[in-house]
Amino acid sequence: MQGNQSAENSFPEADYLPEHDYQVPASLPGRDYLVSNRLAGRDYLRMLDLTPEDLFLLLDTAAIEKARWQADPDTAQSQAPYRGRAVGIILEKPSLRTRVSFERAVSRLGAQPIVMSDTSSAFSRGESLKDTMMVMDRYVDAIVIRSFAQSRVEELAFWAEVPVVNALTDDFHPCQGLADFMTIRECFGKLSGLKLAYLGDGSNNMAHTYLEGGALLGMQVAIAAPVDYQPKPQYLAEASAMAKQTGAELLVTDSPEEALAGADVVITDAWASMGFEAEHTQRMAALAPYQVTAASFAQASDQAIFLHCLPAHRGEEVTDEVMDADYSRIYVEAENRMHAQQALLLLLMQAG
């Protein structure tokens, strides 16, 4: 977004200081409190675009919207707030969850999703980012983009006047982060103080996202990865600066045991992310000690849950036994993509 926008937040600030025992109110609030919300008109390119207060507003809204739809889908749809509006969804990498959950979220808000993927993507003919965005701005009310370099999405957001949402880059996957922290909160009723252990490729988009989200939420985040696959120093430093403000604790180690000890949440992700498939063989060898198995999971706390953003490569980063265990929450995690993104667009697309 060109220039800065500051939106007056008419909702009592104190209600969005980090609180740790959130329950969806039995009587669901209307959406009046969102008028001139603090996120209106903004971009969402990485979790550190948010303050802790912003993130709690998002997570609370996601929980309320999920409950609203579960309680009475007909009424929820009839009250859809964004009829006549549209969201462009540009996918430069494959997707199942992101595409379908965004299409459903946009439809639930009453708006029209317009998906451009692969060869029909806006950029497949080499048109410049500026020209593409100056045109898209005139058609749609928000843009969701899955791409490669973070800098590409940042440049795109610079040219677009409408809110831009990062639906995965090589470095971050902040929409997945929203769904994951929403899922953890549903399971434990809190986030602050919980320990999240991530095993595997510590240099990818999910590892960076957990560092940032955990830092904002006052959690303990332990990334266990071989030295060649650890988080980018710049991102670790930025997350650490946030952690100092919230009391979060961030640890990067090459020891899976150290990360798993006492963990409440155990997470892994593909060893070769999209765009890195050519490195598959060398990554298999380096990352094998970080596979999540029933035996390694047993080192976590007794009430620990397992998450994976999916798609999983069963038998590589995680075994079938863990994927299908009672403690696995992978499918509700995938469902929560839709609720979290619905909340995100509800807030970002509101007139400032």
Ligand code: CP
């Ligand atoms: N987790 C996730 O983003 O899945 P897709 O790649 O299928 O969208």
Ligand code: NVA
């Ligand atoms: N790290 C994975 C996440 C897929 C949703 C990838 O980028 O391929």
